[in-house]
Structure formats: C-alpha cells, structure tokens
Amino acid sequence: MKYDVIVVGGGHAGCEAAHACAILGNKTLLITGNINNIGDMPCNPSIGGSAKGIVVREIDALGGIMGEVADATHIQIKFLNSKKGPGVRSLRCQSNKKLYSEEMVKLLKNTNNLILKECLVKSLIIDKNEVKGVITEENENIFSKRVILTTGTYLNSDIMRGHNKYKSGPHGEKTSLYLSKNLKELGLKIIRLKTGTPPRIDGNTIDYSVIKEEKGDNKLITFSNFNKPSYKVKNQISCYLTYTNIETHKIILDNLDKCALYSGMIKGVGPRYCPSIEDKIVKFRDKDRHQIFLEPNELSTNEIYVGGFSTTMPEELQEKLIHTMKGLENAKITKYGYAIEYDAIDPTELNMSLESKKIKGLYTAGQINGTSGYEEAAAQGLIAGINASLSLKEIEPLILKRNEAYIGVLIDDLINKGITEPYRLLTSRAEFRLLLRHDNADIRLTEIGRKVGLINDIKYKIFNKKQKEIENLMNYIKETNFKCSKDNNEFLLKNKSVKLDNSIKIYELIKRPEIKLSKVLKYLNVKFNKESIEQVEINIKYKGYIDKTNKEVEKMLNLEDKKIPNDIDYEKVKNIATEAKQKLSLVRPLTIGQASRISGVNPADISMLLIYLKKEYPNE
Amino acid sequence: MEDTIAAISTIVGESALNVIKVSGNDSIEIVNKIFSGKDLTKVKSHTIHYGFIMNKNEKIDEVLVSIFKAPKTYTREDVVEINCHGGVSVTNKILELLLTNGCRMAEPGEFIKRAYLNGRINLVEAEAVSDLISAKTEIARKIGIKGLTGESSKLIKELREDLISLIANIEVNIDYPEYEDAVEVTKDLIKEKINNMIFKLNEIISKSENQLLIKNGIKVSIVGKPNVGKSSILNKFLNEEKAIVTDIEGTTRDTVEGSIILNGVEINFIDTAGIRDTNNIVEKIGVEKSLKAIEDADLVLFVLDGTRKISKEDLEIFDKVKNKKVIIIVNKSDEAQIIDLSKFNKYEIIFTSTKIEEGLDELKNKIVEMFNLGNLELNDYTYLSNSRQISILKDSLNLANNVLNKNETEVDLIEIDIKLLWEKLGEILGETYKDDLLDEIFSKFCLGK
Known part of the structure; x- marks a missing residue:
C-alpha cells in the first residue's frame, strides 16, 4: 500500500495537515500513538487568545478545521481587548477538551481519503535525500511520496518533577524514542526545548x-x-x-x-x-x-x-x-x-514552505519546529499539508507574507530568525497588525483558501454573500446624503457631535470619531448585517492608520521584490560580518527583505550584499 | 568591495612627514611590490619596517612601513601605512606607484566607511571621526572625541530605551489583557511620558544646534548702510583678537572677512557689503549675495550711526534682518546722539565707539551670552553635532507632537506613532535600515583620516 502523504502525529498540527491533504485529494495516512488522544490539549483547555485567536480565524478562512471544532465544543467564549483598537481584538474560548478531541476524531474519520493508524514511527525511509515513507517501531515499512512530521513534544521526551526524571510523553503517553536520533543521523540539527504544565x-x-x-x-x-x-x-x-x-x-x-x-x-x-x-x-x-x-x-x-x-x-x-x-x-x-524536555528541529533547517532543506518531501509542523501553542501548531500543520499537496501537483508552495497573515509572520520568524526558546505568537511580532485583524481574516484569506482548494462551494457562497453586502453598504453610504435638516442635526447633537451646515454623504459623516455607523443606520432605519457595518466602519475610521501601515508594507515589499539568486556563494561576498555570512549561508534567504530579517544580519551587511548582487548579477 | 584602496591621509604640503594609507586584501602584497627592505608578506602584524619605495630600480623615498593585519585594524582589513618624507611630488609619486600596482584611489570617506561596514564603529562614531578630522578649534576636537567614544549615542539610546519600555508596556497590555501586574497604559500616561520626551528632545536639539555652531563656527554678518562704521568695528575685532586670517581653503565657504576665537569658538565674519536698491546689474549680484549672507548668518550685527536720525534705508535693511538673531549696534557713541531707538526696544542694543573703544567687550559678552558660550567648558560635549542627526531629531520632535495631537483614544493606535518615533531615533544610530542613509553619510567624509 502506498500513500501520497503520511502525517506522523495526531495533535493540532497533525489534524490540520492530514485533513488538508485528504481534502485536496491525496491518499493520506495519519499515524498517532493513541487515537483517543487526537486533538488533545495537554496544557490549558483553551483555544485562541491574543494574536492566537486571529490565527484560528485565519486557519478557518483558509479552509482549516480548528475554528469549527472550537465553536462546536467550547464552554465559554470571550472577546479580548474589545475596548482597544480593531487591530488587537481577539477571541478566546475555554474548551470542553474531551469533546474537542472526540469531535476532531469524528471529523477526521468522516474525511474521505484519510486513514488513521495507531503506532509509533521509528525512522524515515530516505532515498537520495528524498523521503519515501516511514518505518514503524514494529518494523513495518509504509511508503509515501511525502511525509509530514507533527510529533509535538513526543520526541525523546523526559518528564521531570522534583528530582525525578523519566522518559515519557505528556501525561504518561508513550514517547518517541528513536525518531529524533534518526533525524539527527539524517543531518538535521536537533535542539532541546522545555515546557511545563501546572497541576x-x-x-x-x-x-x-x-x-x-x-x-x-x-x-x-x-x-x-x-x-x-x-x-x-x-x-x-x-x-x-x-x-x-x-x-x-x-x-x-x-x-x-x-x-x-x-x-x-x-x-x-x-x-x-x-x-x-x-x-x-x-x-x-x-x-x-x-x-x-x-x-x-x-x-x-x-x-x-x-x-x-x-x-x-x-x-x-x-x-x-x-x-x-x-x-x-x-x-x-x-x-x-x-x-517536559523534548527534541525539536532547528526551524532554520526549513524552507518557507515548511519543507526540509536537506530532505526532499519531508515537512515538519508544530512543536517539532520549536513553537508552542495549539494555534501555532495548527497553522503550521495546515500550511505544511497544503504545501505537501501542492508539491505533489508541482505547484508553487503557498507562502503567506507578513502583511497577509499572522501565519505568515509566524513562519517567516521561525525560518529567518530561528528560535532560542519555544516560539509563541504575540501581537507585537506583527509589525502590520492593524492589517491582520480578527474582523478581516476571511477577507484576507478566503480567496487563497479557495484557490488552494480547501474552501468548498458552500463556504465560498457564504463568503461572497458577505463581501457583496459590504460592497452594498459602502456604495450606499458613499451615494446617500445625510441631509442638513432639523431632525438630523438634533440627532448629531444628541450624539455629542456638531451640526451640519450643508448636506454631506454618510461616508463623510462617519469620519467623525463620535459618530457610529450602526447608530446612523438605525436612525435612518436602514438594515445591514453587523459584520458589514463593522468592516465598513473600521475602514473609514481607521483609514489614516491603515494607510500609514500600507506605506510601511510597501517599503517591505520593495525589499521583498529584490530576489537573491539561488546559486549565490556568501563566502564570496566580501566585507560582511562573519556571523551574517554564516546565518545567510544557513538560511539562504530568497529575497533581500527576508535577508534583512535574519537575526545577526545588520543593515551594513545588507548594503554589502546589495552591492555584490549589483556587481555579480547586473541583469537581475 | 574586494579591491584595495589607497589615499594620502595627511594634508599634503611641506610638512615633515606624510602618511599614505592602504587598506584591503592585497594591501601588503601591493606595497611589498614597491618596497625594498624586508619581505613584508612575511612580517608579523603591527610591526614597523624601514626601507625604500622603489620605482623599478629608482629609489623614490626612504620610508617606514607599518603593517597591520586584519582583523585588529582600523578598517578590519589588512592595512599598510607608509610614512614618507614630506613633499608634494614624492608623496604623489608613491601614491601613483600604489595605484599602478593594483590599488584603487579611495573615495572620500571610504576608509571610515569600511570601518563602519565591517562593524568596527557605529554610525555616530563614524560621523564623529569626520568631525574630528575637520575640527578647527580645541572644543570642536573634544566634541569629535566624545562622539567617537559613543557618548552622544548614549543620549539617544536612553530616549529609545524610555520609548521601548513604554511600547513594551502597551504590548503587554494587549497580549496579556487579564494580567494585573502590568500598569494599564492610558492616554494620559502616554501624554505624560511623551511630554517628558519632548522636553528632552528640545533640550538636546538646542544644545546640539549650539554644538553645531561650535563645530562649524558662528557666522556673523555685519550689516548697515555705508559709513556707519561697519569696517572699523570689524577691524577692531580682528586686530584685538589677532585674527586667524581669511584664506580658508575650498570654494564652498562664504567669503569670510576674518575670524576670531571667542571662548574657544570660531566666530566668522561674513562680508555683506552693499545692501540697497539698485538697477546696476553688477551691484545687484552683490546685493543678492549679501542677502544670502544674511540668510546664512547665525547672528546679524545691525549697525546704526548714533549721530544720525534713522533713515528709510536703515529701516529697509532692518526689515531684512529682523527675523534673525540680531544685535543692534549704535556706533559713534563718543559723539552727540540724536538717534531715536524707540522702534527697536524689543531688541538687544549695544552702544559702541571704535575711537574710545567703548562697547566692544560688551558686544563680545553679548555674543557669548546669546550662544551660551560661557558654559561650554562645563559642557560634557555629549550632544549631537551634525546636521543629519539634528534634522532627524527635529523629525522625531514632530512625531512626538503627532502622538500628543491625536484624537484617538485607543492606545494601541497611538502606539503606531510611538513606534515610528522609536524607529526615527534609531536612524541616528543607524539602527533602522535605510537604503540611502549610508550614501548620504559617507559622502560627507573627507579623504583619509
């Protein structure tokens, strides 16, 4: 039996990866040590939170499953930072974690092309630096064209409490003793990380x-x-x-x-x-x-x-x-x-697609890449699943940019900056967070999910309907006058605003900070749905800041457009610091923009690199 | 930049010795080709060697050659310094030999650019070296040295630290909304911090502008209609202070009548003869030049004749200078005064007479006071002293005011402007990446060190 994709690990990364691969038409095998533990929350029983909640929205917009399952199984939900600006609002729920896991298993079992298997993987089957499948601890060879490792904290893990230390996965689950040794033998750089959990x-x-x-x-x-x-x-x-x-x-x-x-x-x-x-x-x-x-x-x-x-x-x-x-x-x-201490792969070993630089066809996602958090894991799982699938069709990988999604920030940070501690997403990591909002996650990413093939017709119809309504509302307020009448001025005064001398378009009126679009529409007795009103209002009220952020994005994209040729030999670039040379050789950035974000690479190094490129590659 | 560069790093003239500096991968090899003495490729780093510079079989000069191997060198590349005997032709001949043997002529500021790019010095330090090279007075030299040791970057770093701690606090409020340990940053708190920062920025700007004056000297133009005693005042100044006279090289500077050193600061008097309405084309050019001189002046001395009434011409001239820093000088105080000064009561007025030497000391004291020159010796010379830095500081001040003027109540939005402010200040230290920054700075450096 040969699979298209084998996913090793049934945590949040593994679930998204396996689901995406299967939906995209690949014969997929999900291997886990314990099927009842699929989608488990070994730490706090909660999904979302600051920045992370937005990631869940992004996963949902791309066609992932974490959002739906969280919606179906939570016992409490909260909108964080609702009194702050639109760029930092985020959802968090408390989950019924047992139910979450059960829902997830049910969903995966009902997914076509997807088979679940309970066992542990011992090593990878590699042929000429390309992955060909896995070998289980029972010495069964299972072949596949792509392998996605989402082993979480299970690689060679030690549990420690007081002066006791013993080999174990979280909460007494079996640890994977052999796989990280195998990865090391294959030349991947392994690092050791730690995390903990309360009683x-x-x-x-x-x-x-x-x-x-x-x-x-x-x-x-x-x-x-x-x-x-x-x-x-x-x-x-x-x-x-x-x-x-x-x-x-x-x-x-x-x-x-x-x-x-x-x-x-x-x-x-x-x-x-x-x-x-x-x-x-x-x-x-x-x-x-x-x-x-x-x-x-x-x-x-x-x-x-x-x-x-x-x-x-x-x-x-x-x-x-x-x-x-x-x-x-x-x-x-x-x-x-x-x-718990566990082995992870140095994420600078990966391409932006989450495929290993050294082993073709091998993808990794989640805590094995040095992150922490269910949402970060799920996001990577989804991207790894999508990119493994795209590569099977020989299509360019999906790489989200820092101005498109928190998921883009996450992966860009991991690959370019590497990690010194388990990585968690924070709003402060996103320099363009005013664009990466909770409210517009669907607008940012649903088309991409549709193009990839994970957004089905039903979802796409819902999305388009909302888009249409936003457009209608925008047109309505741009075309409709708010007349300078006694009643209208009274309404304005009542809302602590100033009177009109002439009629103006509603669009102009909404620019006043004190005037809420919802109130105006209600006063005028016009009906639009809540999401559209929110969307339109944010785009008008925060236009100044959004424009400013877009300008910064442009600067970044300019650097992003400057491609670095694949065959560049950094040893030949003179006058850059040794550390920068090492980092650049290791990460092998695709663009000047990416190079400038690598830790240890200074502006001066970038200047020298630009000079070198101009000299050596005058036509690029 | 794999090439090796060379330049004469002393002022070429009839001085006793000249130094030619060579930096780059091939510097030792190239110098060795034209050196007769030890094999320089085999000597240890940081050693000096006696020998001759040769053009084939012809001895050009008797020299000392210092060998500095990377990385412990000024540019972090291999550096060779040739100490040769003074004299324009010999020095130029050696440079020429270096160039024909594989060196490239260094661009202005290129040694220091390499030092910066190779991570030996930071941006403020690099700029300070340039200050040091062009320092004309002792105090200017001290400022250069302080900059070199990174003292001025410290001030900016402190401001940036304040900002980053504010930013960090806001971020914690966002990322951990339920945590009680972090103070909730409010608009009022931001206001307080930013106001404090604006105060500090203003202080740094004004002191830095002062230092800019110290570094570049203070430009003083003496204006007034003919025969009010402009030249006698100027001459008095110049004679008394044994003026360093006027032949300052280069054509870019204003026509300087003469300079004096006051409290260690160079005061340059600029020529502004002849401001009046005229149809004569030649004179018109002169007038335009004078107006430009007034515009560029840091201080205008507006001279009136105390024995005459104020004329229309006086007022026309005054109109051109009244928005500058100005001192009104009423000359000929030893004769009967009929001038009515009530129009000028908002301005500094000093009565002078070059005959009985009245008022000159008072005038000097006034200049010292206006530019705060009396406190210079007490200053710690840590302020920023070039116009690029000062203009960034002013941009920062605008950004800080922007933060305060926003109607926004959402702190995370105000934070966008705080971050811009933080990045802007980073530009002074070269810590924010910008394409054109390097070119601008390094084009300002003079040749060699």
Missing part, C-alpha cells in the same frame, strides 16, 4: 464562594466565518481567579533545591512568556502575589486546570503550595504538574 485539581474541593468569578461574554460569537453559534450564552461555564501569597512564595523559596528547574536537571530552554511559578517568584521577588486562573479541564470529572501555576516541585510540595491559596485550602490534586 490539575478536583473542582468539588474548591471553595468558589471566596474567589472571583470570570464569566464569558454575554453575546454570541464564533471563531468560524462559516458557522452559526451553537451555544446558549447563559449556559457558559465560568472560570475563577485566585492568587498566590507570601506563604506560597516562602515555601517555594525555601525549597528551590527540591524542584527540577533549580536543581540543574533541566538542560532545555523554556519559554519566557510562560514561566513556572518557581521562576516567577525567583525572578520577580518584589511581587507579593501572582494571579492564578482556575479553568474547567474535564467537565465529566469536574477537574480544574490551575493556570499560571506550572511547577516542577515534588508532589508533596505541590499539595502544600496549592493549599496556601484562597479557595484552594482543601483542594485535592488530581494530576501533578511537571516539566
């Missing part, structure tokens, strides 16, 4: 009466553009907020030698933006409390995830520490926190 506790043992409740938003929202909300606002389940205190901190400081983190056992680099509680207290000694978020983890067992309390303390101390916190005095731990 889970029994919700029935929490005293909710003394801690703060955090509710979901009281309006209906969806991640997916193609979904109608399937939940009731009232039925959302709350999270709760408690705090660490001086006593918690004292116990930690007194026992630092007992935790894995400070006992010298951990070699891997952990993420700064997701520190363990030990780290928080050691590095921020002047803080007398830290927020701890209690999030529902398993509805069936009422298990609670203790967000912000990732720890490598031994079990008995974890109990003691949990009990210091308000509301948790009698809480029972159901799963202990731990740190």
Whole structure:
C-alpha cells in the first residue's frame, strides 16, 4: 500500500495537515500513538487568545478545521481587548477538551481519503535525500511520496518533577524514542526545548464562594466565518481567579533545591512568556502575589486546570503550595504538574514552505519546529499539508507574507530568525497588525483558501454573500446624503457631535470619531448585517492608520521584490560580518527583505550584499 | 568591495612627514611590490619596517612601513601605512606607484566607511571621526572625541530605551489583557511620558544646534548702510583678537572677512557689503549675495550711526534682518546722539565707539551670552553635532507632537506613532535600515583620516 502523504502525529498540527491533504485529494495516512488522544490539549483547555485567536480565524478562512471544532465544543467564549483598537481584538474560548478531541476524531474519520493508524514511527525511509515513507517501531515499512512530521513534544521526551526524571510523553503517553536520533543521523540539527504544565485539581474541593468569578461574554460569537453559534450564552461555564501569597512564595523559596528547574536537571530552554511559578517568584521577588486562573479541564470529572501555576516541585510540595491559596485550602490534586524536555528541529533547517532543506518531501509542523501553542501548531500543520499537496501537483508552495497573515509572520520568524526558546505568537511580532485583524481574516484569506482548494462551494457562497453586502453598504453610504435638516442635526447633537451646515454623504459623516455607523443606520432605519457595518466602519475610521501601515508594507515589499539568486556563494561576498555570512549561508534567504530579517544580519551587511548582487548579477 | 584602496591621509604640503594609507586584501602584497627592505608578506602584524619605495630600480623615498593585519585594524582589513618624507611630488609619486600596482584611489570617506561596514564603529562614531578630522578649534576636537567614544549615542539610546519600555508596556497590555501586574497604559500616561520626551528632545536639539555652531563656527554678518562704521568695528575685532586670517581653503565657504576665537569658538565674519536698491546689474549680484549672507548668518550685527536720525534705508535693511538673531549696534557713541531707538526696544542694543573703544567687550559678552558660550567648558560635549542627526531629531520632535495631537483614544493606535518615533531615533544610530542613509553619510567624509 502506498500513500501520497503520511502525517506522523495526531495533535493540532497533525489534524490540520492530514485533513488538508485528504481534502485536496491525496491518499493520506495519519499515524498517532493513541487515537483517543487526537486533538488533545495537554496544557490549558483553551483555544485562541491574543494574536492566537486571529490565527484560528485565519486557519478557518483558509479552509482549516480548528475554528469549527472550537465553536462546536467550547464552554465559554470571550472577546479580548474589545475596548482597544480593531487591530488587537481577539477571541478566546475555554474548551470542553474531551469533546474537542472526540469531535476532531469524528471529523477526521468522516474525511474521505484519510486513514488513521495507531503506532509509533521509528525512522524515515530516505532515498537520495528524498523521503519515501516511514518505518514503524514494529518494523513495518509504509511508503509515501511525502511525509509530514507533527510529533509535538513526543520526541525523546523526559518528564521531570522534583528530582525525578523519566522518559515519557505528556501525561504518561508513550514517547518517541528513536525518531529524533534518526533525524539527527539524517543531518538535521536537533535542539532541546522545555515546557511545563501546572497541576490539575478536583473542582468539588474548591471553595468558589471566596474567589472571583470570570464569566464569558454575554453575546454570541464564533471563531468560524462559516458557522452559526451553537451555544446558549447563559449556559457558559465560568472560570475563577485566585492568587498566590507570601506563604506560597516562602515555601517555594525555601525549597528551590527540591524542584527540577533549580536543581540543574533541566538542560532545555523554556519559554519566557510562560514561566513556572518557581521562576516567577525567583525572578520577580518584589511581587507579593501572582494571579492564578482556575479553568474547567474535564467537565465529566469536574477537574480544574490551575493556570499560571506550572511547577516542577515534588508532589508533596505541590499539595502544600496549592493549599496556601484562597479557595484552594482543601483542594485535592488530581494530576501533578511537571516539566517536559523534548527534541525539536532547528526551524532554520526549513524552507518557507515548511519543507526540509536537506530532505526532499519531508515537512515538519508544530512543536517539532520549536513553537508552542495549539494555534501555532495548527497553522503550521495546515500550511505544511497544503504545501505537501501542492508539491505533489508541482505547484508553487503557498507562502503567506507578513502583511497577509499572522501565519505568515509566524513562519517567516521561525525560518529567518530561528528560535532560542519555544516560539509563541504575540501581537507585537506583527509589525502590520492593524492589517491582520480578527474582523478581516476571511477577507484576507478566503480567496487563497479557495484557490488552494480547501474552501468548498458552500463556504465560498457564504463568503461572497458577505463581501457583496459590504460592497452594498459602502456604495450606499458613499451615494446617500445625510441631509442638513432639523431632525438630523438634533440627532448629531444628541450624539455629542456638531451640526451640519450643508448636506454631506454618510461616508463623510462617519469620519467623525463620535459618530457610529450602526447608530446612523438605525436612525435612518436602514438594515445591514453587523459584520458589514463593522468592516465598513473600521475602514473609514481607521483609514489614516491603515494607510500609514500600507506605506510601511510597501517599503517591505520593495525589499521583498529584490530576489537573491539561488546559486549565490556568501563566502564570496566580501566585507560582511562573519556571523551574517554564516546565518545567510544557513538560511539562504530568497529575497533581500527576508535577508534583512535574519537575526545577526545588520543593515551594513545588507548594503554589502546589495552591492555584490549589483556587481555579480547586473541583469537581475 | 574586494579591491584595495589607497589615499594620502595627511594634508599634503611641506610638512615633515606624510602618511599614505592602504587598506584591503592585497594591501601588503601591493606595497611589498614597491618596497625594498624586508619581505613584508612575511612580517608579523603591527610591526614597523624601514626601507625604500622603489620605482623599478629608482629609489623614490626612504620610508617606514607599518603593517597591520586584519582583523585588529582600523578598517578590519589588512592595512599598510607608509610614512614618507614630506613633499608634494614624492608623496604623489608613491601614491601613483600604489595605484599602478593594483590599488584603487579611495573615495572620500571610504576608509571610515569600511570601518563602519565591517562593524568596527557605529554610525555616530563614524560621523564623529569626520568631525574630528575637520575640527578647527580645541572644543570642536573634544566634541569629535566624545562622539567617537559613543557618548552622544548614549543620549539617544536612553530616549529609545524610555520609548521601548513604554511600547513594551502597551504590548503587554494587549497580549496579556487579564494580567494585573502590568500598569494599564492610558492616554494620559502616554501624554505624560511623551511630554517628558519632548522636553528632552528640545533640550538636546538646542544644545546640539549650539554644538553645531561650535563645530562649524558662528557666522556673523555685519550689516548697515555705508559709513556707519561697519569696517572699523570689524577691524577692531580682528586686530584685538589677532585674527586667524581669511584664506580658508575650498570654494564652498562664504567669503569670510576674518575670524576670531571667542571662548574657544570660531566666530566668522561674513562680508555683506552693499545692501540697497539698485538697477546696476553688477551691484545687484552683490546685493543678492549679501542677502544670502544674511540668510546664512547665525547672528546679524545691525549697525546704526548714533549721530544720525534713522533713515528709510536703515529701516529697509532692518526689515531684512529682523527675523534673525540680531544685535543692534549704535556706533559713534563718543559723539552727540540724536538717534531715536524707540522702534527697536524689543531688541538687544549695544552702544559702541571704535575711537574710545567703548562697547566692544560688551558686544563680545553679548555674543557669548546669546550662544551660551560661557558654559561650554562645563559642557560634557555629549550632544549631537551634525546636521543629519539634528534634522532627524527635529523629525522625531514632530512625531512626538503627532502622538500628543491625536484624537484617538485607543492606545494601541497611538502606539503606531510611538513606534515610528522609536524607529526615527534609531536612524541616528543607524539602527533602522535605510537604503540611502549610508550614501548620504559617507559622502560627507573627507579623504583619509
């Protein structure tokens, strides 16, 4: 039996990759250590968040599945930063994680061309630097034209708690012992990373009466553009907020030698933006409390995830520490926190398509590329799946630019800057974030998804209908006068605006910051849907900033247009710093723009490179 | 830039010694070809060798050759310095030999450009070297040295650090909206910080402009109708201060009547003779030149005759200078005064007489006061001192004002302008990439070091 694509790993990257490949008509095999663990959330039971929520929207617009499954399975949803500017608003939900996993398995099982298989992969079958399939730990050879590795934290992983260290995947799952050794033998650069997870506790043992409740938003929202909300606002389940205190901190400081983190056992680099509680207290000694978020983890067992309390303390101390916190005095731990160290591939080993530079036909996505987060993983999985499929048809890969999508920022950062810690998307990584909004993800990317072949007719029709309505509304306000009448002026005064002396187009009126389009339309008794109004209003009100950002984009694209020939030998480019020479030789950027974003490459190096190109390649 | 460059790096004249500098991969090999003495390709780095420069069998000059091998050199390339005996023809002959043996003539500022491109010095330092080369007074030289050690970049770095911490705080608010530990940056907080920054920027700009004056000297034009005593005032100045006289090389400078050093600063008097309405074409050219001189002047001394009433002509001239920094000089104070000065009561007025030597010290003190020259010795010479840097500072000031003037209430949008400000300040240090930046800076450098 020969497959077109084998996807190794059933996490968020693997699900998107396998689904995309299968939908695009490839005979696809998804291999996972445990089918029941497909789409699992081994850390917090939540999808989205700042920047990440926008990624979910982007995945959805391109034809991926994370948004739909999140919509179908969440227990609480919130619009973050809703009072801030449109460029930073983002969705986050708390998921029923068991249901999420079940929904995902159901969806994949119902996908044509896709077969699920439970086993572990030992090594790759390589012929002349091209991947030909995989060999399982049971020594079965399975052949395929492309392989996508989405092994998450399972490569050669160690779990660490207190002074204990043992080979294991997350939550006692089997680790993949042989694959990373095989990858190293094949010449890929392997790095070691670390992450951690907090304890889970029994919700029935929490005293909710003394801690703060955090509710979901009281309006209906969806991640997916193609979904109608399937939940009731009232039925959302709350999270709760408690705090660490001086006593918690004292116990930690007194026992630092007992935790894995400070006992010298951990070699891997952990993420700064997701520190363990030990780290928080050691590095921020002047803080007398830290927020701890209690999030529902398993509805069936009422298990609670203790967000912000990732720890490598031994079990008995974890109990003691949990009990210091308000509301948790009698809480029972159901799963202990731990740190996990795992192997990853240096992402500078990859092309922008996520295909390995060294091994043809091999793609990698998700935590194996050094990222963290379900959304980052899913996004890469989707792109790897799309690009593996496109390459089978000998079509150019899909490479999203930094001004087109957070997904573009993510992959561009990984490949050009490399990583020194697990990579997480942040809004600050996106220099053009005013263009990469939650509200316009579909406008930015649905056409691309359609062209790739992942947006089916039904979705495309929904998209086009919305587009049409936005166009209609724009035309309407550009053509219609807001007359200078007594009534109208009264309306303006009531909205803290100034009177008109002459009639003006509604479009002009909306430029006033205090005048809301929705209110004007309501006043005029004209009906348009909410999304169109939002879209049109953002484009008018923030036009100045959007134009400014577009100018910056143009500057970037100019550099992006300056191509660097494939055969360039950086050893011959004189007068550039040695570090820049090494980095450029390693990354082999396709354009000057890409070269300028590589860490360690300075403006001066770019100037020298430009001079060299002009001299050596005068016709390009 | 694989080629090897050469240039004479001392001022060629009848000085005792001249230095010719060679930099690039082949520098040692090329010099070795025309050197008779040790085999320079085999000597250690940072050593000096005695020998002769040869044109085939002809001895050109007795020289000392210093060998500096990359990377511990000024340009981080192989560098050779030839110390030869002074004299235009010998020095030129050696340079010519270098050029015929494979060197290329260095472009203006090219050594320093290579030093910058090879990461030996940063942009501010590079500019400071150029300042150092052209420094004419002791204080200007000190400014050059401070720039060289990166002191002026420190000021900008501090401002950028303030900005980046503000930006970072806003980013944390966005990326971690539920975290209570970060202060929520509000519009008011931004206002406070940016106001503070505007204050600092203004201070740096005004002090830097001052230093620009110190570096380039202060241009003073003396204007007034004929026979009010302009030249006698000028002559008095020049005589008393034993003026360094006028033959400053180059044709780009204004016609300087003469210069004096006041508190270590070069004061250059510019010729502005003859401002009046005229139909004579030759005179017209003279008038235009004078008007230009007024425009370029940092200070105008407007001279009136105290023994005469103010004429229409006086007022016409005054009209041309009244928006400049101006001191009104009422000359001939030793004779009976009939002038009515009520029109000028908003201006600095000094009474002078060149006969009884009245008012000259007062005038000097006034100039010292106006340009803050009295405090110069106390200054730490850390301000920015070239016009590119100052113009970026002014752009930054505009951006900062932009931040304040926005109606926007959303902090993340205001932040867009704060980021632009941060990037703009980075341009001073060369930390923001820009295509034309390098060309502009390096074209300003004079030949050699």
